[in-house]
Amino acid sequence: MAKKPLQKKKNPIPCQEAGSRSANFLEVALGYSPEIAVSEADRCIQCKDQPCVAGCPVEIDIPAFIRLMRDGDFAGAARKIKEKNALPAVCGRVCPQEEQCEAVCTLAKKFEPVGIGRLERFAADFEAAMAHGADGAPLPKKAPPTGRRIACVGSGPASLTVAGDLVLQGHEVTVFEALHKAGGVLVYGIPEFRLPKAIVQREVDYLARLGVEFQTSVVIGKSFTIDELLGELGYDAVFIATGAGLPHFMKIPGINLAGVYSANEYLTRSNLMKAYTFPEHATPIVRGKRVAVIGGGNTAMDSVRTARRLGAEEARLVYRRSREEMPARKEEVEHAHEEGIIFMMLHNPTKILGDEKGRVKAIELIKQQLGEPDASGRRSPVAIPGSEFTVPVDLVVMAVGQGANPLIRATTPDLKCNKWGNIEADPETGATSKKGVFAGGDIVSGGATVILAMGAGRKSARAIHKYVCELPVRVG
Amino acid sequence: MDTRIRPPSNAVVGRTVLGPDVVRIDIESPFIASRRRAGQFVIVRVDERGERIPLTIADSDARRGTVSLIVQGVGKSTRQLNSLPVGSRLLDLVGPLGRPTHVIERGRVACVGGGIGTAVIFPIVKALHAAETHVIAIVGARNKGLLILEDDIRPLADEFFITTDDGSRGRKGFVSDQLLDCIKSAQAAGTPLDEVIAIGPVPMMRAVCNATRPFGIKTVVSLNSIMVDGTGMCGGCRASVGGEMKFVCVDGPEFDGHAVDFDELTLRLQTYREDEQRALKEYMESHPPDPHSH
Numbered sequence: 001m002a003k004k005p006l007q008k009k010k011n012p013i014p015c016q017e018a019g020s021r022s023a024n025f026l027e028v029a030l031g032y033s034p035e036i037a038v039s040e041a042d043r044c045i046q047c048k049d050q051p052c053v054a055g056c057p058v059e060i061d062i063p064a065f066i067r068l069m070r071d072g073d074f075a076g077a078a079r080k081i082k083e084k085n086a087l088p089a090v091c092g093r094v095c096p097q098e099e100q101c102e103a104v105c106t107l108a109k110k111f112e113p114v115g116i117g118r119l120e121r122f123a124a125d126f127e128a129a130m131a132h133g134a135d136g137a138p139l140p141k142k143a144p145p146t147g148r149r150i151a152c153v154g155s156g157p158a159s160l161t162v163a164g165d166l167v168l169q170g171h172e173v174t175v176f177e178a179l180h181k182a183g184g185v186l187v188y189g190i191p192e193f194r195l196p197k198a199i200v201q202r203e204v205d206y207l208a209r210l211g212v213e214f215q216t217s218v219v220i221g222k223s224f225t226i227d228e229l230l231g232e233l234g235y236d237a238v239f240i241a242t243g244a245g246l247p248h249f250m251k252i253p254g255i256n257l258a259g260v261y262s263a264n265e266y267l268t269r270s271n272l273m274k275a276y277t278f279p280e281h282a283t284p285i286v287r288g289k290r291v292a293v294i295g296g297g298n299t300a301m302d303s304v305r306t307a308r309r310l311g312a313e314e315a316r317l318v319y320r321r322s323r324e325e326m327p328a329r330k331e332e333v334e335h336a337h338e339e340g341i342i343f344m345m346l347h348n349p350t351k352i353l354g355d356e357k358g359r360v361k362a363i364e365l366i367k368q369q370l371g372e373p374d375a376s377g378r379r380s381p382v383a384i385p386g387s388e389f390t391v392p393v394d395l396v397v398m399a400v401g402q403g404a405n406p407l408i409r410a411t412t413p414d415l416k417c418n419k420w421g422n423i424e425a426d427p428e429t430g431a432t433s434k435k436g437v438f439a440g441g442d443i444v445s446g447g448a449t450v451i452l453a454m455g456a457g458r459k460s461a462r463a464i465h466k467y468v469c470e471l472p473v474r475v476g
Numbered sequence: 477m478d479t480r481i482r483p484p485s486n487a488v489v490g491r492t493v494l495g496p497d498v499v500r501i502d503i504e505s506p507f508i509a510s511r512r513r514a515g516q517f518v519i520v521r522v523d524e525r526g527e528r529i530p531l532t533i534a535d536s537d538a539r540r541g542t543v544s545l546i547v548q549g550v551g552k553s554t555r556q557l558n559s560l561p562v563g564s565r566l567l568d569l570v571g572p573l574g575r576p577t578h579v580i581e582r583g584r585v586a587c588v589g590g591g592i593g594t595a596v597i598f599p600i601v602k603a604l605h606a607a608e609t610h611v612i613a614i615v616g617a618r619n620k621g622l623l624i625l626e627d628d629i630r631p632l633a634d635e636f637f638i639t640t641d642d643g644s645r646g647r648k649g650f651v652s653d654q655l656l657d658c659i660k661s662a663q664a665a666g667t668p669l670d671e672v673i674a675i676g677p678v679p680m681m682r683a684v685c686n687a688t689r690p691f692g693i694k695t696v697v698s699l700n701s702i703m704v705d706g707t708g709m710c711g712g713c714r715a716s717v718g719g720e721m722k723f724v725c726v727d728g729p730e731f732d733g734h735a736v737d738f739d740e741l742t743l744r745l746q747t748y749r750e751d752e753q754r755a756l757k758e759y760m761e762s763h764p765p766d767p768h769s770h
């Protein structure tokens with residue numbers, strides 16, 4: 001059979017048109033149709049050494065699932081992916097594929113790589129749509145009860161992975177979450193237009209059906225301490241995955257004016273509290289007409305695109321390095337461009353100016369140039385003296401990174417942390433300095449990615465299983 | 477022994493009207509009731525569309541497993557809370573949050589409460605009394621109809637004073653005037669105060685701090701900044717204290733009043749003024765005040 005010539009480019013993913021989508025919060029990317037999915041799967045040459053697999057932090061058998069898709073067995077493909085990744089609908093949407101699986105795809109040497117993320121997303125959505133109407137996806141068999149109890153602290157991707165793995169092995173798992181909804185950054189941080197909340201809810205519901213107990217509105221370190229969980233509350237092990245949730249603010253004049261938000265606050269008001277529907281939902285949000293978002297990562301990108309959707313006529317992104325250095329996902333940067341976001345690269349704020357009511361009225365920026373490469377090889381930006389100028393704005397969002405929340409550290413003195421406050425944990429097992437306590441995700445690594453948090457969760461789950469199985473039989 | 481944590485029902489099990497638009501609500505939440513300490517608060521969300529709002533734990537009953545909140549209906553969320561009948565339940569109740577009050581044992585402390593701040597000072601008076609500290613309680617309001625908790629605080633205080641702006645009850649004037657007299661007589665008697673704790677509207681806390689500053693008396697205030705998560709995650713509650721940025725929900729809510737930037741706090745509290753008025757107006761139009769509620 002004559003093989004047809006290889007299509008050089010990825011099949012584009014159908015999207016909501018840029019003009020209309022910058023006025024709504026519906027998902028931007030609409031996903032492949034079955035035909036496009038098969039055609040994209042067909043681009044994979046099923047190469048022998050399959051470098052893509054090693055490029056995926058959880059080592060999904062990518063060629064195998066793509067083969068199934070090519071043959072039209074979408075549900076089979078979803079099952080294949082789920083052997084390694086419990087949240088494919090999430091990862092297919094938010095993984096930085098261009099730095100992971102797709103970066104090393106053989107095709108990428110000459111052409112565009114296979115759209116692995118888009119295929120993964122399609123398979124997951126297909127499976128969910130099939131399961132719809134019935135009681136949801138069929139449940140896998142659980143191991144017989146072990147009588148062991150594990151507490152997961154935080155409900156982001158790291159904990160969800162641990163909970164899913166351990167509950168299948170017959171352990172009892174409780175997930176404690178400080179906020180009123182489970183999902184971590186997936187619900188409070190990443191906006192609806194990039195990751196519909198219904199998808200996260202579907203995954204949480206699935207775990208709940210498997211028997212994971214979710215206790216929301218419980219702040220560990222305040223409502224209960226780690227020692228109490230291990231002591232009088234009878235948990236055999238604890239997994240801490242509280243994320244990187246401490247916002248950083250620049251030390252510049254005007255940082256506390258009304259109308260200056262951290263990205264966390266801005267996104268939480270909009271996503272978790274649904275302030276974009278105010279007053280239908282009771283939480284208000286400053287709706288800037290002219291908005292400056294400071295930063296260059298995913299958080300900055302999500303904030304500036306949210307601002308646009310909340311009615312900003314000028315939504316600008318201010319970043320102190322150049323476009324190449326921006327850590328945000330490429331696809332999101334492109335989407336932002338299409339939505340009319342103004343990119344001000346090589347600029348840094350020096351002060352925020354307020355009116356007589358203490359509200360933001362302008363921001364002063366200084367131009368930057370790239371200096372010599374620093375130790376990390378990145379060229380660090382240097383301010384150009386005298387180049388300051390002001391831009392009128394009525395809302396400023398700081399997305400300049402985040403650190404480790406001290407609540408648990410402060411109440412668990414024997415838990416070893418590094419100088420930034422991140423918990424020290426063995427990279428292979430997640431074991432901490434405290435017996436029975438494991439940790440993973442952003443609280444260990446600092447702000448990273450969903451899939452890395454899940455990878456850390458997978459390793460910890462294995463180690464926790466081993467740990468609790470080797471515990472002496474409890475008496476009494 | 478069953479060690480499981482039972483998710484609390486958050487049921488409203490008691491409701492008492494304390495004054496115009498001020499209601500005491502008792503809510504079932506055994507684990508918060510058993511571990512909360514004076515000065516701590518909860519974050520409450522009434523229903524699915526509700527806002528997360530912070531409220532001080534005014535009292536608790538560990539045996540019944542209830543916490544009491546004293547709520548002044550100033551806007552939509554607080555009015556909604558105040559209209560909840562016994563038997564209904566709050567959607568979310570998180571806590572206990574914030575650092576507990578530093579309770580001085582066997583010392584001499586003046587506790588000053590203004591307006592709804594009296595509800596916040598009440599658990600502190602109770603804790604100080606239990607720690608055998610000599611408590612001077614000063615409670616103020618605009619007029620006598622707005623005074624709350626008089627009968628609860630009086631028996632716990634070693635000295636008790638009331639001030640009203642219009643003189644309709646107690647001394648005519650401000651709580652800070654009364655405090656000044658108390659400071660002076662304490663010094664004259666050779667029993668100076670260890671500390672003043674002042675909680676109420678920002679202008680009142682500022683006035684108290686101005687009154688105590690010349691005497692160098694440590695003055696603790698409780699800041700009522702706008703909050704979202706209450707766990708240190710958003711930074712919305714930030715305030716400047718001694719030139720440093722503090723997150724009120726985790727570093728406070730109590731701070732050294734002589735170091736607080738009250739001007740900044742005042743401006744930040746007004747961030748959503750127009751939105752709040754709009755939300756309240758729409759709420760009042762759809763929920764006309766109930767003539768039998770008092």
Ligand SMILES: Cc1cc2nc3c(=O)[nH]c(=O)nc-3n(C[C@H](O)[C@H](O)[C@H](O)COP(=O)(O)OP(=O)(O)OC[C@H]3O[C@@H](n4cnc5c(N)ncnc54)[C@H](O)[C@@H]3O)c2cc1C
Pocket residue numbers: 094095096153154155156157158159176177178179183184185186189190218219220221241242243244245267298299300302329405407408440441442443447448449450451453
């Ligand atoms: C706006 C934004 C956009 C992002 N976009 C992407 C993207 O496109 N792709 C990508 O791969 N990654 C992205 N990331 C990063 C990614 O979301 C994180 O790396 C990942 O969520 C970390 O997972 P986690 O499980 O460690 O913790 P988190 O997801 O941070 O969850 C931690 C949870 O723990 C809870 N918690 C904290 N303290 C306590 C406590 N004391 N008691 C109980 N609960 C507590 C928190 O409320 C939170 O819900 C983004 C991050 C942000 C903020």
Ligand SMILES: Cc1cc2nc3c(=O)[nH]c(=O)nc-3n(C[C@H](O)[C@H](O)[C@H](O)COP(=O)(O)OP(=O)(O)OC[C@H]3O[C@@H](n4cnc5c(N)ncnc54)[C@H](O)[C@@H]3O)c2cc1C
Pocket residue numbers: 517527528529530531532533545546547548549550551552553554555592595596699700701702703704729745746749752753756
């Ligand atoms: C630590 C702390 C303890 C408090 N304890 C009590 C108490 O025991 N009893 C009591 O009646 N009130 C207390 N408050 C104040 C209470 O939280 C506000 O009155 C309430 O949030 C107002 O909500 P609303 O929708 O009814 O009014 P709105 O109309 O929304 O607001 C009225 C005013 O309340 C403030 N406010 C608005 N939203 C918030 C928010 N999310 N968080 C904090 N303040 C806000 C603003 O200054 C605003 O101008 C406390 C506040 C803090 C920070």
Ligand code: SF4
Pocket residue numbers: 055056057058059060062085091092095096097100101102116117120451
């Ligand atoms: S989980 Fe992420 S890295 Fe792994 S295959 Fe899917 S998109 Fe690629």
Ligand code: SF4
Pocket residue numbers: 043044045046047050051052053062063104105106107114116
């Ligand atoms: S590297 Fe690319 S072409 Fe090769 S198997 Fe993986 S996806 Fe297919």
Ligand code: FES
Pocket residue numbers: 702703704705706707708709710711712713714723724725726
């Ligand atoms: S309320 Fe969000 S940090 Fe304090």
